[in-house]
Amino acid sequence: MSAITITILLSIFPFFIAGISQMLSISGYGRGFGLEEIFQHYFTWYLFLIAFMYKSMERNDEIKRLPSVFDFARFSLSTGERHPRILAFKWKGKSLDVRQVETLVEPGLFFFIGLFLMLIGQSLGTLLFFSSIFYSLSYMAAYMIGDHFVMDKIDEMICNEEMVGSFVEGRDPSETRGFSFYGRKPTDPETRRRLADAFTEDFEETVLAR
Known part of the structure; x- marks a missing residue:
């Protein structure tokens, strides 16, 4: 899904919620809200969308200048370079590793921003709050998969x-x-040794095939 599509959908979302609210109020459930309430609760929402589109276009221009993945010059699933200010963050005087930054610091920053915005009645806070949680969980899962991959190779x-x-x-x-x-193992030691050699050969052939 492109950044433009996401921006359009998120731009429409407040009016969609307002429409549902109006329908419920007509049916006697709650009170609907109009443009004034939309502006009141979604002011930072639209500021965020402006910033989101700007950074998306900036990132798109950056990607165009990068080497082609088809020339083996860049990993196709690269998430880009980390911001030096994030990497420079220290906790109790100690530098954090990349894993801690990606699973805790980066999502934690937006978690608390989202929490603050929620407390002052800005709907953007809910978006940032839950997005930061899923962001953190996704990176935790990615690192866990990597850990298991390494452990599997060590065990092999x-x-x-x-x-x-x-x-x-x-x-x-x-x-x-x-x-x-x-x-079960063969009783003859020599047979067991030949089998063990076969196990090792199969493993080496599998590695070479990969």
């Missing part, structure tokens, strides 16, 4: 390095960095 390496000790020699997990083989 440990599995291959300790396969002989566990599968062939029958060592205790305390001697194989916690790795243990689950399943």
